[in-house]
Amino acid sequence: MGAELGLRGAADDSSAVVRKLRAWLEERREPYLVVLDNADDPDALTPFLPARGGARVLITTNDLAFERIAAPLPVTRFTPGEARRYLHDRVGVIGDAEPVDELIDELDRLPLALAIAAAALVGPPRIGCAAYLRRVRSTPVEVLLDRPRGEPYPRGVGQTIMLALDGVGPHARRLLGELAVLSPSGVSLELLGPEASGALAELGAVSLLAFSQDGSTVLAHRLVRRAVRDEAARDGGLASLIETAALRLMFVERIADEDTGRKLPMILAVDEHAAALWESLKPLLDEDAAGARAAAEALSRIRHVIAEHLLYVNDGTRAVPVAQTAVEGRERVLGPDHPETLDAVYTLAHAYEFAGQAVTAVDLFADLVARWSRIRGEDATETLRARAGLASALSTAGHADEAVELLETVVAAQSRTLSPDHPHLLGSRFFLASALVETxxxxxxxxxxxxxxxxxxxxxxxxxxxxxxxxxxxxxxxxxxxxxxxxxxxxxxxxxxxxxxxxxxxxxxxxxxxxxxxxxxxxxxxxxxxxxxxxxxxxxxxxxxxxxxxxxxxxxxxxxxxxxxxxx
Missing domain, CATH: 1.25.40.10 (Tetratricopeptide repeat domain)
Incomplete structure (x- = not known):
């Protein structure tokens, strides 16, 4: 620009030209627009910025650190309507049967991603939305969303994401890995803790994540999540990443019974994250990928704890699917007759009882009694506990007389082997007294x-x-x-x-x-x-x-x- 304006002398280095150009801009009274595209360093850019005059400066960047030297004009995602209109303008008429909205959601309504998709849809060869959507879901982001020839952008979405990832530190990168496998609806700052603040600021500065309007939740774009997960899968570290994220959720074990009601929103949020982790882990279990079993064991433990918290607040309806996942995970990793698997089955049976499905609960408890009897014996502590659960379910199902008869034998047997203050004996006595009212x-x-x-x-x-x-x-x-x-x-x-x-x-x-x-x-x-x-x-x-x-x-x-x- 300095050369075109005749400002560059034969002996001038780049710094001298910058000073002359800045002075020239500051002296102009007529309006000028100066565009500094793809800026990545506020300190390096500052010498170029005129302090006065008629020039206006537009900086394009994904680094939020530029807010310290310029007023931000955020370029947000398209709205669903804007995304549909954009594709219509670029591609033309798209048939009503085509999954346009699904494709828009899959691409997270990002303008650059939609531009690349539009180029692919137009071709040549021209393909339909359904075919492209299948490609989106099966192809690594950095390959799928590379810059097509002729697009005005300097690079594609995948390249942009990977370049931004390369620019952050190891702690920030590990945290983004966890965010990529946790729930896509966002992760609360309370769950991440104050120790994550530095990494979050680093990731936010390069637009790899965003924050909710109230600042309480951090969100990673769908395509960023895909890119991070794809990279971890290629490196064989996806199962380890899932396990690390699962271990972050283990704090639910430390929530005391008396605090369960007050902390129920957090417990439900943890369950949402655990469900997302389980969905990502299941294909790895099918492949017997390295680290998958350890991750499954951690997730099964978390979901079992969550189910017990839900039962403590009498919420059997929500506890049932959570307990089912805990049972499924432990059966796959530990086997159907492992004590921890049977403990999860006990919780699942009670969940059905609390959910008003007492007949299903009776069947599960009866099977549990048979399995414990075979493994440990008729009078084992675990067998008697399962019998007490069976009796409680029988009473709930309308068979209180049968329940009383069974509970009297259980209480008598437990009284011979357990201390008077043992939780199992106290629980059986509670069930017996309740069944007597029903009779x-x-x-x-x-x-x-x-x-x-x-x-x-x-x-x-x-x-x-x-x-x-x-x-x-x-x-x-x-x-x-x-x-x-x-x-x-x-x-x-x-x-x-x-x-x-x-x-x-x-x-x-x-x-x-x-x-x-x-x-x-x-x-x-x-x-x-x-x-x-x-x-x-x-x-x-x-x-x-x-x-x-x-x-x-x-x-x-x-x-x-x-x-x-x-x-x-």
Whole structure:
């Protein structure tokens, strides 16, 4: 430019020419537009920028560090409508049967990717959207999205991504690898932790990732994710990358029972990430790729923990598919009769019971009893625990008398071999007392619950979440025995403690409030019952969803209370 303007002298080096050119621009009063394309270093570019005059400067870059020297004008992805119009303008009419929207989503609506796709669709040879979509899903990004001849861009999408990757440090690159295999909906900064801030800033500066509007979530473009995964697969490191990402999710094991309700959104986010990791891992397991078994073991462990957290908040509907994946993973890696596999089956059976599918739960528990009996023996701790689970499912399925008979033998056997405060024995006693209520023997159930409340409080403390559940069930037994004032007294004593320990929206707390509403209804305190029913129905629907058994039960109670409160 300096030579064309006659500014370059024979002895001038490049620095001298830059100074002359900058001075020339600063002296102009007429408007000039100076375009500095594909800039990658703000420090190197600064000497070129005029400080005054009529010139306007446009810098194109993917490095956000330029925000420190110029006002940013972000070039975002196309909207779906813009992407469709762009392809129509470039390609012409596309048949209604062609998967245009799928192709647009697969290319993440990136203008450069769509430009390359348009060139391929036009040809020669001309191909349809369906054929190109298949090619997109089966071809490495840097090959598929290379720059076609004649395109005005200096390089293709794949090349751009790989060049940006080459420019970041090893920590940032490892973090991007994890983001590439975690959920495409984004990863919360809370999950990544403050130690990731430097790597995130480095990746964001070169546009390899973006942040949500509220700054709480980091997102990697679909094509960036593809490029990183393809590279890891070629290098044989994809399974190791999945395992590293899975280990980041292991913190769910450290979430205490009393915190499960409060941290449920984070637990559900971890499950979404674990599901994405499992989908990426399954083909590697089929190929018996190096490291795949270790990754599968880690993911199965995580999903088993998540299923147990969901059961702790009585969410069997969401727990079932999570527990199924845990069982599938452990069967593939450890075998069908491994103790950890059978432990996952136990969780899955309870998930079916909590989800209102008691018959399926009975079948699973019966099979589990047979397998433990064969492996460990009839009176083994694991066999007796499975029998207690079978009895609980039988009671839920409407066979309470059979459940009581089975539980009495289990409790007797466990009492001979386990300490009085052993969790398995306390659980069996809970199941037995609950089944007795279902058989119409609430006074006998109340005696067992009274004893259980005392023993659990001594073992765990009076305000332990499980001890509070026992007290709530004691009130439930009093209610069924017609001992309404005693039931109300216990319910009113338990509710504020549960609200303090596990939270007002925890399903266990709401179950207790539901019982209190029933007790109020039984003694004619209809207005108070209605208020409680309304609260429980509203909160259970918000926490668990409208189709959960607990939510439906609360809705039936509310409807009944409204009928009672409405004069004939």
């Amino acid at each position: 119409g023997r609430p006074d006998r159930a109340a005696e067992l619950f009274e004893s259980l409340v005392a023993d659990r409080a001594e073992a765990l403390g009076a305000d332990h979440p499980e001890a509070l559940v026992d007290e709530g069930r004691l009130a439930w037994a009093y209610l069924h025995a017609g001992r309404f004032e005693e039931a109300i007294a216990v319910y009113e004593h338990v509710v504020p403690r549960q609200e303090r320990v596990i939270g007002a929206d925890h399903p266990d707390t709401l179950i207790t409030v539901h019982g209190l509403a029933s007790a109020y209804e039984a003694v004619g305190r209809t207005a108070e019952a209605l208020t409680r029913y309304e609260h429980v129905a509203r909160r259970l629907e918000a926490v668990l969803g409208p189709d959960q058994p607990l939510t439906l039960s609360a809705a039936r109670g509310l409807e009944r209370a409204r009928r009672l409160a409405t004069p004939n």
